[in-house]
Amino acid sequence: MSIQESTSGPTTAAQAADAEWDVAVVGGSLAGCAVAIHFSTMGHRVAVLERKTTGDDHYKQLCTHFVQPHTVALLGPLGLAHLREPGNSVATKAVFVTPGGAVDTPGPDYDPAQPGSTALNLERRVLDPAIRESARRHGATFLDGVGVEAVRQEADGWVLDVTGEGGPRQLRARLVVAADGRRSTLAGLLDNPAESRPNERVALFGYFTGIEAPALNRSIFVMNDRDLACSYPLVDGRTELVLFADKARVADWRGADGRMQEFLKYFDGIAEAPSVANAVPEGPLLGYSDYPSLLRRPVAGAVPFVGDAALSVDAMSGVGCGFALLSADLLARAFRGRELTGEGVREGLDDYRKRFESTILPHAEGICGDSLVEKDEATRKRMFDTICGNPELSQKYLALTGRMVMPAEFQRAFMRGLMARGAARK
Structure with a gap:
């Protein structure tokens, strides 16, 4: 079996030595897998390079799992329509409790003119393995445990110096896509530094049983002073509680047990949130204390950046999963019908940059503004x-x-x- 035919499992750098690919996607999370699916569907030979060696059940843990309605329609073309089924996710709609009252429109849909336009509470423990399996099913080859050390452009494409099992190797590709996350290695190699925007909130979240889901499985967002307290109903009667708080609010919440106690006490003091009187934690609280928004150019050095490699903004906005899949979709649209040759690549990159800057960047600017609590x-x-x-x-x-x-x-x-x-x- 050739490297191009090997889609059932990881391929080593040694096996891929001197291989030539149409597309090399650096990074194997949501955006990278989505890019791999789209370009494989177009008939291209795609390799996904992932520095980490991860099992099939690996998933990102720091995520609120709220998939915005603009993203849900993108699941079908990725072979993930089944994730909308009740056993895999919870169809939901946001209710915002604000200083001026509740924003709670009638019906289950975000747009009454679009039946089924709901959000999804879709956990990464379900989504991540499913999108990797779909990428393999569509023909992409995963090179696990392969890190990129250098890239250089030649007349007919790219040469990537990689390390992994078997030592240093080289790979060739006509198009390289940077999907290697917030701390993108390719951004450093291609001189695409991130513009950092301040985020004055911390995030704490945990998973619980014993919390009754609101009517129609609504996801509740309570604006409490400078904080946002969120409740997401999940499958199997579970609930994720998330608090985005002014850093001063949680400064004295010390130790795992003390932090959990204060966290539940906080939610218990919010009348509009679901009752936590019978809440039972499934594990310790997760979260972060310092998470500035990072924005990069969507194209640098003739390489498109997608997902968190392009922008990683305040998680309070709930756009991480959505912008990962949307940027991959925009890139695919920009290259659909184009050859991966000099002129075709140049036109595709320019098209992607325009789509990204007109579709995603305006939202990102607003989100960064909302990250300031004063x-x-x-x-x-x-x-x-x-x-x-x-x-x-x-x-x-x-x-x-x-x-x-x-x-x-x-x-x-x-x-x-x-x-x-x-x-x-x-």
Whole structure:
């Protein structure tokens, strides 16, 4: 069996020595696997290089699992439509409890004109193994335990110096895709530094049984002072509780047991959150204390960047999974129907850059702004008074949080609502 035919398991660097690929995807998480599926579907020979050696059941643990509705439609083309089934995920819709009231639109859908436009509480322990298996099923070859040490561009493509089992080797590819995460090695090799934006909140989350799911499996987001307290119903009657808090809020929450006690006490003090009186932790709390947003150019050195390698923003926005799959989809759209030759690659990269900057970057800018906790509370309350008092604007706000409309469209609708509210008072 040739390397190109070996899709059932990992291939070593030694086996792949001197191999030539159409596409070399550096990084084997969500964005990398999605890119591999899309380009394999186009008929290209794809290798996925993953520095870590991971088992089939490996998954990312630091994630809230909230897959926004704009992303759910992307699962089908990736061969993952079955993940929408009740045994794999929970179809849900956000309810926001704000200083101006609750944003809770009627019906199960984010957009009444799009039946089935729900979010998914889809755990990474389910999603990650499934997307890797789908990538293999579509023909991609995984090179596990292979790290990239250097890349250089030649007339007919790229040469990658890699290390792994068997020592240093070289691989060739006509297109290289950087999907190697927040700490991207390729970003350093290709001079694509990250622009860091401050994030003034910490995140703590844990998994629990004994918490009753809200009606219609709603996911509840409570804006409490400068914090956001979140409740996500999961499969098998479980619940994930997440707290994005001002760093000063949790500064004195010491030790694993003390932190858990304070965490549950916090949720118990929020009337709008599901009751935690009978909550039983499945394990210790997870989280992070310092997580600035990082933004990079979507194309650097004739290499497209996708997923967290392109941008990794405040997890409070719940866009990590969505932007990983969306950036992969945008890249595939940019290259569909193009040859992986000089002109075809140049045109594809330019197309991808434009799609990324017009589709994802505006959302990222807004998310970075929301990561700053020092805001005028009177202005904030006035904003949510306007939103909550206008059903059409509430629908538009929900669509914005689900990344189904662009920020500029919401801003135009908000200004109309604000002027209408002012006129009604005269």
